[in-house]
Amino acid sequence: MRQLLTNIFNWRIHLRLILSLVMIVLATQLIPQPALATGVRDLPNLKPGDSTWVIDQGQVLSVINKGKINQTLDDLAKSTNNEVRLVTIHRLDYGETPESFVNGLFERWFPTPEAQAHQTLVVLDNVTNGTAIRTGTDVKLTLPDEIAESVVSETIQVPLRKGNNYNQAFLDASDRLATVLAGRPDPGPPPEEEIALVESTYKTAEETDAASATYIVIGLLIAATVIPMVTYFWYQGQGGQG
Numbered sequence: 296m297r298q299l300l301t302n303i304f305n306w307r308i309h310l311r312l313i314l315s316l317v318m319i320v321l322a323t324q325l326i327p328q329p330a331l332a333t334g335v336r337d338l339p340n341l342k343p344g345d346s347t348w349v350i351d352q353g354q355v356l357s358v359i360n361k362g363k364i365n366q367t368l369d370d371l372a373k374s375t376n377n378e379v380r381l382v383t384i385h386r387l388d389y390g391e392t393p394e395s396f397v398n399g400l401f402e403r404w405f406p407t408p409e410a411q412a413h414q415t416l417v418v419l420d421n422v423t424n425g426t427a428i429r430t431g432t433d434v435k436l437t438l439p440d441e442i443a444e445s446v447v448s449e450t451i452q453v454p455l456r457k458g459n460n461y462n463q464a465f466l467d468a469s470d471r472l473a474t475v476l477a478g479r480p481d482p483g484p485p486p487e488e489e490i491a492l493v494e495s496t497y498k499t500a501e502e503t504d505a506a507s508a509t510y511i512v513i514g515l516l517i518a519a520t521v522i523p524m525v526t527y528f529w530y531q532g533q534g535g536q537g
Contacts, residue, residue, distance in 0.1 A: 333384040334391070335399040343378065343410050353383035353421035355461035364469045377434060377476040379415040381465055386422045393418055393427035401429040408432065415472060417447060424455050438475050446471055449484035456487070 333352060341347055348368035349361050356364075364381065372378045387396060397418040405411040411431040415438065419426045426447040430438055450471050454463035467485055475481050 332386045332388040332391075334388045335396060335403055338382065338384075338400060338403075341380070341404045343405060343414065346372075348372075348378075348380055349465075350380070350382045353385045353419065353461075355383050355419075355421050355459075356465060357462055360462040360466055364465055367469045367473050371473045371476060375477055377413050377415065377437070379469070379472050379476070380417070381469065382416065382418045383461070384418065384420050387420050387425075393420055393423075393425040396420075397427040397429045405431070415443075415476070417451075417468065417472075419451065419461075421459075421461070424452070424459070426451050434476070437478060438472070442475060442481055445484055453485055453487050 338350060338352070339347075346369060348365050349356070351361060368379050368381075382400065384396075387393070397416055400418065401411065401414070401416045404416070405414050412433040414429075414431045415434050416429045417426065418428075428443045428447045430440075430443055446468050450468045451464040454460040454467065457463075471482055471484075
Protein backbone atom coordinates (compact mmCIF):
# COMPACT_ATOMS: atom_id res chain seq x y z
CA MET A 296 0.00 0.00 0.00
CA ARG A 297 2.85 2.40 0.90
CA GLN A 298 4.53 1.71 -2.46
CA LEU A 299 1.25 2.41 -4.27
CA LEU A 300 0.85 5.76 -2.49
CA THR A 301 4.46 6.64 -3.27
CA ASN A 302 3.91 5.87 -6.95
CA ILE A 303 0.72 7.92 -6.98
CA PHE A 304 2.49 10.87 -5.34
CA ASN A 305 5.36 10.75 -7.85
CA TRP A 306 2.92 10.41 -10.73
CA ARG A 307 1.02 13.49 -9.52
CA ILE A 308 4.23 15.53 -9.41
CA HIS A 309 5.15 14.49 -12.94
CA LEU A 310 1.64 15.24 -14.23
CA ARG A 311 1.64 18.70 -12.70
CA LEU A 312 5.05 19.46 -14.18
CA ILE A 313 3.93 18.32 -17.62
CA LEU A 314 0.72 20.36 -17.45
CA SER A 315 2.63 23.42 -16.28
CA LEU A 316 5.06 23.15 -19.18
CA VAL A 317 2.20 22.71 -21.66
CA MET A 318 0.44 25.73 -20.18
CA ILE A 319 3.55 27.91 -20.49
CA VAL A 320 4.17 26.86 -24.11
CA LEU A 321 0.56 27.45 -25.16
CA ALA A 322 0.38 30.78 -23.37
CA THR A 323 3.54 31.93 -25.12
CA GLN A 324 2.17 30.93 -28.52
CA LEU A 325 -1.40 32.13 -28.11
CA ILE A 326 -1.15 35.43 -26.28
CA PRO A 327 -0.70 38.11 -28.98
CA GLN A 328 2.81 39.50 -29.11
CA PRO A 329 3.59 43.13 -29.90
CA ALA A 330 3.33 43.69 -33.63
CA LEU A 331 6.53 44.33 -35.52
CA ALA A 332 7.11 47.67 -37.18
CA THR A 333 5.90 48.07 -40.77
CA GLY A 334 8.22 49.05 -43.59
CA VAL A 335 7.40 50.07 -47.14
CA ARG A 336 8.47 46.62 -48.36
CA ASP A 337 5.90 44.96 -46.07
CA LEU A 338 3.02 46.27 -48.20
CA PRO A 339 1.81 44.27 -51.22
CA ASN A 340 2.79 45.41 -54.71
CA LEU A 341 0.37 47.63 -56.59
CA LYS A 342 0.32 49.42 -59.92
CA PRO A 343 -1.98 51.95 -61.63
CA GLY A 344 -5.32 50.38 -62.50
CA ASP A 345 -5.31 47.83 -59.67
CA SER A 346 -8.68 47.82 -57.91
CA THR A 347 -7.24 47.73 -54.39
CA TRP A 348 -8.29 50.97 -52.72
CA VAL A 349 -7.98 50.19 -49.01
CA ILE A 350 -5.17 48.29 -47.25
CA ASP A 351 -6.04 48.08 -43.56
CA GLN A 352 -2.96 46.50 -42.00
CA GLY A 353 -3.66 48.45 -38.81
CA GLN A 354 -7.02 46.61 -38.54
CA VAL A 355 -8.94 49.73 -37.59
CA LEU A 356 -11.81 49.59 -40.10
CA SER A 357 -14.96 47.51 -39.97
CA VAL A 358 -15.79 45.23 -42.89
CA ILE A 359 -18.96 47.20 -43.67
CA ASN A 360 -17.28 50.59 -43.74
CA LYS A 361 -14.32 49.27 -45.70
CA GLY A 362 -16.82 48.10 -48.30
CA LYS A 363 -18.42 51.55 -48.47
CA ILE A 364 -15.04 53.24 -48.92
CA ASN A 365 -13.99 50.75 -51.61
CA GLN A 366 -17.20 51.42 -53.53
CA THR A 367 -16.74 55.21 -53.34
CA LEU A 368 -13.15 55.07 -54.57
CA ASP A 369 -13.91 52.48 -57.25
CA ASP A 370 -16.69 54.69 -58.66
CA LEU A 371 -14.29 57.64 -58.63
CA ALA A 372 -11.62 55.76 -60.56
CA LYS A 373 -14.09 54.60 -63.20
CA SER A 374 -15.61 58.04 -63.73
CA THR A 375 -12.52 60.27 -63.54
CA ASN A 376 -9.40 58.07 -63.88
CA ASN A 377 -8.25 59.47 -60.52
CA GLU A 378 -7.18 56.71 -58.15
CA VAL A 379 -7.13 57.10 -54.35
CA ARG A 380 -5.65 54.55 -51.99
CA LEU A 381 -5.96 54.58 -48.20
CA VAL A 382 -3.44 52.62 -46.12
CA THR A 383 -3.38 51.98 -42.38
CA ILE A 384 -0.37 50.45 -40.64
CA HIS A 385 0.52 49.51 -37.09
CA ARG A 386 3.82 51.06 -35.99
CA LEU A 387 6.40 52.69 -38.24
CA ASP A 388 9.97 51.49 -38.52
CA TYR A 389 12.48 53.28 -36.29
CA GLY A 390 13.33 56.67 -37.78
CA GLU A 391 10.41 56.53 -40.24
CA THR A 392 7.75 59.26 -40.32
CA PRO A 393 4.32 59.21 -41.97
CA GLU A 394 5.70 61.60 -44.61
CA SER A 395 8.75 59.48 -45.43
CA PHE A 396 6.61 56.34 -45.46
CA VAL A 397 3.98 57.75 -47.81
CA ASN A 398 6.69 59.06 -50.17
CA GLY A 399 8.53 55.73 -50.18
CA LEU A 400 5.35 53.72 -50.78
CA PHE A 401 4.10 56.14 -53.46
CA GLU A 402 7.36 55.87 -55.40
CA ARG A 403 7.50 52.12 -55.00
CA TRP A 404 3.99 51.62 -56.35
CA PHE A 405 4.22 54.34 -59.00
CA PRO A 406 7.88 54.68 -60.00
CA THR A 407 7.46 57.02 -63.01
CA PRO A 408 5.88 60.49 -63.42
CA GLU A 409 3.35 58.98 -65.82
CA ALA A 410 2.31 56.32 -63.29
CA GLN A 411 2.09 58.91 -60.50
CA ALA A 412 0.06 61.50 -62.40
CA HIS A 413 -3.46 60.43 -61.36
CA GLN A 414 -2.60 58.87 -58.00
CA THR A 415 -3.43 59.91 -54.43
CA LEU A 416 -2.10 57.97 -51.44
CA VAL A 417 -3.04 58.48 -47.78
CA VAL A 418 -1.23 56.67 -44.96
CA LEU A 419 -2.11 56.45 -41.26
CA ASP A 420 -0.08 54.88 -38.45
CA ASN A 421 -2.56 53.83 -35.76
CA VAL A 422 0.06 53.84 -32.97
CA THR A 423 0.66 57.59 -33.22
CA ASN A 424 -2.35 58.49 -35.42
CA GLY A 425 0.15 60.25 -37.66
CA THR A 426 -1.10 60.78 -41.22
CA ALA A 427 0.39 61.87 -44.53
CA ILE A 428 -0.74 62.30 -48.14
CA ARG A 429 1.01 62.27 -51.51
CA THR A 430 -0.58 63.25 -54.83
CA GLY A 431 0.46 63.12 -58.48
CA THR A 432 0.96 66.11 -60.77
CA ASP A 433 -2.39 65.86 -62.59
CA VAL A 434 -4.23 65.35 -59.30
CA LYS A 435 -2.89 68.67 -58.02
CA LEU A 436 -4.83 70.48 -60.75
CA THR A 437 -8.08 69.39 -59.08
CA LEU A 438 -6.90 68.70 -55.55
CA PRO A 439 -4.55 71.53 -54.46
CA ASP A 440 -1.98 70.78 -51.75
CA GLU A 441 -3.92 72.98 -49.32
CA ILE A 442 -7.02 70.78 -49.57
CA ALA A 443 -4.96 67.59 -49.57
CA GLU A 444 -3.27 68.61 -46.31
CA SER A 445 -6.63 69.58 -44.83
CA VAL A 446 -7.91 66.06 -45.57
CA VAL A 447 -5.22 64.43 -43.41
CA SER A 448 -4.89 67.13 -40.75
CA GLU A 449 -8.60 67.92 -40.28
CA THR A 450 -10.99 65.50 -42.02
CA ILE A 451 -9.17 62.47 -40.60
CA GLN A 452 -7.89 63.94 -37.36
CA VAL A 453 -11.17 65.41 -36.06
CA PRO A 454 -12.86 61.99 -35.61
CA LEU A 455 -9.64 60.59 -34.14
CA ARG A 456 -9.63 63.32 -31.51
CA LYS A 457 -13.22 62.34 -30.73
CA GLY A 458 -12.08 58.88 -29.60
CA ASN A 459 -10.01 57.15 -32.29
CA ASN A 460 -13.02 56.84 -34.57
CA TYR A 461 -11.16 55.46 -37.58
CA ASN A 462 -14.29 54.41 -39.44
CA GLN A 463 -15.72 57.92 -39.44
CA ALA A 464 -12.33 59.42 -40.28
CA PHE A 465 -11.85 57.32 -43.40
CA LEU A 466 -15.46 57.55 -44.53
CA ASP A 467 -15.23 61.34 -44.36
CA ALA A 468 -11.83 61.41 -46.07
CA SER A 469 -12.90 59.16 -48.95
CA ASP A 470 -16.10 61.17 -49.48
CA ARG A 471 -14.24 64.50 -49.47
CA LEU A 472 -11.49 63.28 -51.80
CA ALA A 473 -14.02 61.74 -54.19
CA THR A 474 -16.07 64.95 -54.24
CA VAL A 475 -13.11 67.23 -55.00
CA LEU A 476 -11.47 64.87 -57.51
CA ALA A 477 -14.79 64.61 -59.36
CA GLY A 478 -14.65 68.38 -59.89
CA ARG A 479 -17.33 69.34 -57.41
CA PRO A 480 -16.97 72.03 -54.72
CA ASP A 481 -14.91 71.08 -51.67
CA PRO A 482 -17.25 70.36 -48.74
CA GLY A 483 -14.42 71.14 -46.32
CA PRO A 484 -13.56 69.33 -43.10
CA PRO A 485 -16.34 68.30 -40.71
CA PRO A 486 -17.11 70.72 -37.88
CA GLU A 487 -15.43 69.31 -34.80
CA GLU A 488 -18.52 69.64 -32.61
CA GLU A 489 -20.80 67.85 -35.07
CA ILE A 490 -19.01 64.55 -35.62
CA ALA A 491 -21.49 61.66 -35.85
CA LEU A 492 -19.77 58.55 -34.55
CA VAL A 493 -19.73 55.45 -36.75
CA GLU A 494 -19.18 52.43 -34.52
CA SER A 495 -17.01 49.50 -35.47
CA THR A 496 -19.09 46.41 -36.27
CA TYR A 497 -16.55 43.75 -35.32
CA LYS A 498 -13.80 42.96 -32.87
CA THR A 499 -10.25 43.32 -34.08
CA ALA A 500 -8.10 40.23 -34.54
CA GLU A 501 -6.04 41.24 -31.50
CA GLU A 502 -9.14 41.44 -29.29
CA THR A 503 -10.42 38.06 -30.46
CA ASP A 504 -7.04 36.34 -30.05
CA ALA A 505 -6.52 37.86 -26.60
CA ALA A 506 -9.91 36.63 -25.40
CA SER A 507 -9.32 33.11 -26.75
CA ALA A 508 -5.86 32.93 -25.21
CA THR A 509 -7.19 34.06 -21.83
CA TYR A 510 -9.86 31.32 -21.79
CA ILE A 511 -7.32 28.64 -22.75
CA VAL A 512 -4.83 29.69 -20.06
CA ILE A 513 -7.59 29.72 -17.41
CA GLY A 514 -8.68 26.25 -18.55
CA LEU A 515 -5.14 24.93 -18.29
CA LEU A 516 -4.74 26.38 -14.80
CA ILE A 517 -7.93 24.68 -13.67
CA ALA A 518 -6.84 21.40 -15.28
CA ALA A 519 -3.42 21.55 -13.62
CA THR A 520 -5.13 21.82 -10.23
CA VAL A 521 -8.16 19.58 -10.61
CA ILE A 522 -6.78 16.59 -12.57
CA PRO A 523 -4.12 15.60 -10.00
CA MET A 524 -6.68 15.91 -7.17
CA VAL A 525 -9.24 13.77 -8.96
CA THR A 526 -6.58 11.19 -9.85
CA TYR A 527 -5.33 11.06 -6.27
CA PHE A 528 -8.76 10.49 -4.76
CA TRP A 529 -9.58 7.90 -7.42
CA TYR A 530 -6.45 5.91 -6.55
CA GLN A 531 -7.25 6.34 -2.86
CA GLY A 532 -10.61 4.80 -3.53
CA GLN A 533 -9.07 1.99 -5.53
CA GLY A 534 -6.55 1.32 -2.77
CA GLY A 535 -9.24 1.36 -0.14
CA GLN A 536 -11.23 -1.22 -2.07
CA GLY A 537 -8.17 -3.46 -2.31
